[in-house]
Amino acid sequence: GIQVEQSPPDLILQEGANSTLRCNFSDSVNNLQWFHQNPWGQLINLFYIPSGTKQNGRLSATTVATERYSLLYISSSQTTDSGVYFCAVGESGGFKTIFGAGTRLFVKA
């Protein structure tokens, strides 16, 4: 099955700093999503991005499907950005979504 690797596993930022999170996947995929799991455990949809670039406020994401990776950019980080960021891909020709292990982000005030 598809392998999904996220890096870095852990990240500590000072408030106001920028960061880039990476998601690599081992095979062709139908779609790719980025989620934020907040400290209360809620999964929040950030981007549905099988290819191309999208932006939403301070967050943006780019997926290069032909090279099998996606990047999530966080600019001017805030303490409320803390949590775990997951990349999830939909297997090509199938119904399943495979999650990476996540990047745990802590933003210090």
Next chain:
Amino acid sequence: NAGVTQTPKFRVLKTGQSMTLLCAQDMNHEYMYWYRQDPGMGLRLIHYSVGEGTTAKGEVPDGYNVSRLKKQNFLLGLESAAPSQTSVYFCASSETGAYNEQFFGPGTRLTVL
């Protein structure tokens, strides 16, 4: 719209007890999914359904059963709970399959003693 809801939010079971987790969605989605999340890990797919009356196994189906009698509901059953099933369970739905965005419920935290 409530989106995806899960009942209950928390539950503590003793080994060997049974229970059913309920997931409901009001978005008229065809596909529904049950995942489990263990500490420090991503979500792993337990079972999924591609439509009313259908179910299929995911990555970690052992010890669980599911039913999709109504399009809006997806039930996850534990017939004889084990401590290894202590986890947070998430339900999700999507309009169709892997091409579409998934929307998640708030989760159910289950502890098996």
